Amino acid sequence: MDTRRLLRTSALALATAGLLISGCTGGSSSSGASASAAPGRAAPAAALKPYYEQQLKWRPCGVEGFDCATMKAPLDYAAPGGDSIKLAVARKKATGPGKRLGTLQVNPGGPGGSAVDYLQGYAGIGYPAPVRARYDMVAIDPRGVARSEPVECLSGKEMDAYTQVDQTPDDAAETARLSTSLKDFAAGCKQRSGEVLPHVSTVEAARDMDILRAVLGDEKLSYVGASYGTFLGATYAELFPDRVGRLVLDGAMDPSLPSREMNRDQTSGFETAFQSFAADCVKQKDCPLGDTSAADASLRLKAFFTALDAKPAATGESRKLGESLATTGVIAAMYDEAAWPQLREALTTAMAGDGAALLSLADSYYERESDGTYANLMYANAAVNCLDSPPAFTTPGAVESALPEFEKASPVFGRGFAWASLNCAYWPTPATGAPHRIEAKGAAPIVVVGTTRDPATPYKWAQGLAAQLSSGSLLTYEGDGHTAYGRGSDCIDTAINTYLLEGTVPPKNKRCS
Template identity: 45%
Template sequence: MPNPSRPRAAVLTATAVLLSSLVAGCGDGSQDEDLTAQKLSWKDCPAPSQSEGGGNAPSPLPDGDEWQCATMQAPLDWSEPEGDRIGVALIRARTSGPDDRRIGSLLFNFGGPGGSGITTLPAFGEDYATLRTRYDLVSFDPRGVGRSAGVRCQNDEQLDAYFQQDMTPDDAAERSTLLDDTKEFNAACEKKSKKILPYVRTTDAARDMDLMRQLLGDDKLHYFGISYGTELGGVYAHLFPKNVGRAVFDAVVDPTQTPEQGALGQARGFQLALDNFAEDCTSKTEDCPVGDTPQEVKDRIATLLKTLDAEPIPGVFPRELTQTAATNGIAQSLYSKDFWEYLTEGLQQAYDGDGSILMLLSDSMNGRNENGEYSNITAANVSVNCADDRARYSVAQVERRLPEFRAASPLFGDFLAWGMVGCTDWAVPGAADHPDVSAAGSAPILVVGNTGDPATPYEGARKMVAALGQGVGVELTYEGQGHGAYDSKNKCVRAAVDGYLLNGRPPTAGTVCS
């Protein structure tokens, strides 16, 4: 799922042009025999590493079956498959149905980029119980994430300071500080992770997925991609169209956008979600505790953020709730309608001088646990985006675009616009302006767009369908709120997705669920 402190976290990553000649020559070719001959050794899963978010080993599934984990060896550099190797961590739950009904493995990527599939799949495993009747459910930490040669940058204490910085500078001194802090973070990534940084592009992860397909014993890759996972799936389909099985893209990234266009789209998306929250709160029969009208709700939030810019309030001790942390926490609460009650409570608290709830929401977005330890989601997120994206934005370029961003979102515009400087002085050149997801010859891919999605705006689904090419993308619309559609548990969406993945029958293109 995207992190608005980095405007294109899972909104747009790009195909690696540096490997384009290799891809064109061997997209459907055979892998190195040593790689495809390896056997995955499945064992009980350990507790997640700190890089994956920490916590306990995954609990058994409702039927008592245990989650199993394995490590796949992949080339560090896919252009030199006989060179250095990295381990790619996988997790699976074997199918709950009879063997004669098993279709194969269903591979999940939940987005980010930078999210750990090792921790996310067990957390949501029950939501996919129906799919498990015919599939082994499988996910992974993509390269650069968690246990898969995870990128390391700053330590926990440094990250606390990094996320307290003012990410919406108002004057030259604040702009200089933001750039200095960004360069310091990026330099730490280069110092600690120099070897892996050139090899975390989306195309690298897509090639890893095709190796997984072979080691899992599947002729076709059956795939469920969410958020950035839709872009990863689109890049896979471009590289290996003949190997695509039944695939679903949910919460769809627009593959046609530059980083700037993606950030602007998110500004509009989060503003729409905030508008919907304000309308929902004030339309209930009881009084809305954070405003009497939708406009008053938004005006009071704007006033709060302006106040916090000058004078933070107590957050999670010993840290204070800054303007940046509050904006980040508000954005996190807009990912799901289920979180709106926490936003309401957090705003009430903040108006009374207590910023703890909004800071906890911000911590969740940034991958910080209650012990003050960070996963590597931010490090991985920045690394993938900066390796994928060719664009490098200057202060002058951001300042020229600020009026348009502010028009798109008075609340989130500055926040997302200034995030575009995140790849300043990155150690690895960006690969492309946007990815190539054209996939002529691929099996149908079900593309699900949510009209109220803040992080991957609805228009991206139609753009993905067009980019995949004629006869590939099948568009399904969900008229709802939050990031994604399947996990909303909407019966119409579930029936359409399950019907395709389980029975091979996609819904009629243009189907609308509400």
């Protein structure tokens, strides 16, 4: 299991069969100043003028009705007269009827999720029709992600080996192997992507969004960000509060929390989600975890993981299903309750000795293709997370000391989550950001959405962000799964649609179910 903080929206998971998780967070500029210092206002306007005045050359691409273009931005905002970076942009024009409201930028989270894929696979065709009628729907793959000069780290075979490393080491030798795998991963990123690696922070991605806003002719930014996309949106609001239009931050992150606390919170979040799954599972005829209680189901799953640690299950291919991949498969299904039947079936066959279905769930999480290649999601995720905030832990000994608190947060997943939090310890580029409150004083009203049993972005994070933002308004969904917009709640969708179309903020402390 690799629990770098992959906080992608479940809508994208439904569209692309990818489901995600954890690591480090924060916000920074490449010059070393924290986002709280608002580095976005420090760069000379004259040096940035060519970027803000560039003309995009649109061309048909991908799905019918979509156009694509390439936008340039400074590689290093501290030296905007230097090298540039090319960023992929996609658009679907407003369909009408009704007066066009401008551009709505969207981001699915990650960090590392492709916004272009999200637009073409879901948002541009699946967002409510009234929203698509009046906004041009636009997405930009953040720097280092997908089509925007992607970070690369390992070959497919190397990544296969990496995902199978035991992330619940039982002795010094296994701990050493885990540390070595994390070091090799980081070294591979430096070797293959050393030039871009220091310049993929969330602050820089937010500044790219402002260039796109200007190039598209919008005075204000309208935006829907999910999961990590909420941190990206909040960072934009901090940098450019006077340019905030209508912002929806769904499945919110709390930027004030240090990495260790965030990882522990997320461990609790997945435990809450699993308990919800388990309580439902024991009521089903096909539940492989028994028919008594959620507590017993947890014990059975933990025993199953322990058995796989000793003897991995066959999968019909050279890779076997060990504890790490099995845990990843279970975690992946926690993002959306619609995946629970699939998880019950996968666990049933895995417990009978055939791990193929559970391996498939893990592969969807890692975005592994059938030919053995991987998307750059995991690489970009680590690059952004490790640049945005100092690591949760810097040594294996520090992880050992923290195991009790993580296992208390989740008896089933705690050890794996704690050890996975070591991932930024060996990163070749020092963190340039730090946890801090985001207030965005002077910004227009911002809607923050939280789901009460969200596994990847616990509800209290949404409460925290809404309280920090000077103009934040909390909208609550009482339910399961990751994020809320477009997931079946008419109450949530109506509230957000009304805000996006009319500018009317939901009533204070509005709750939906």
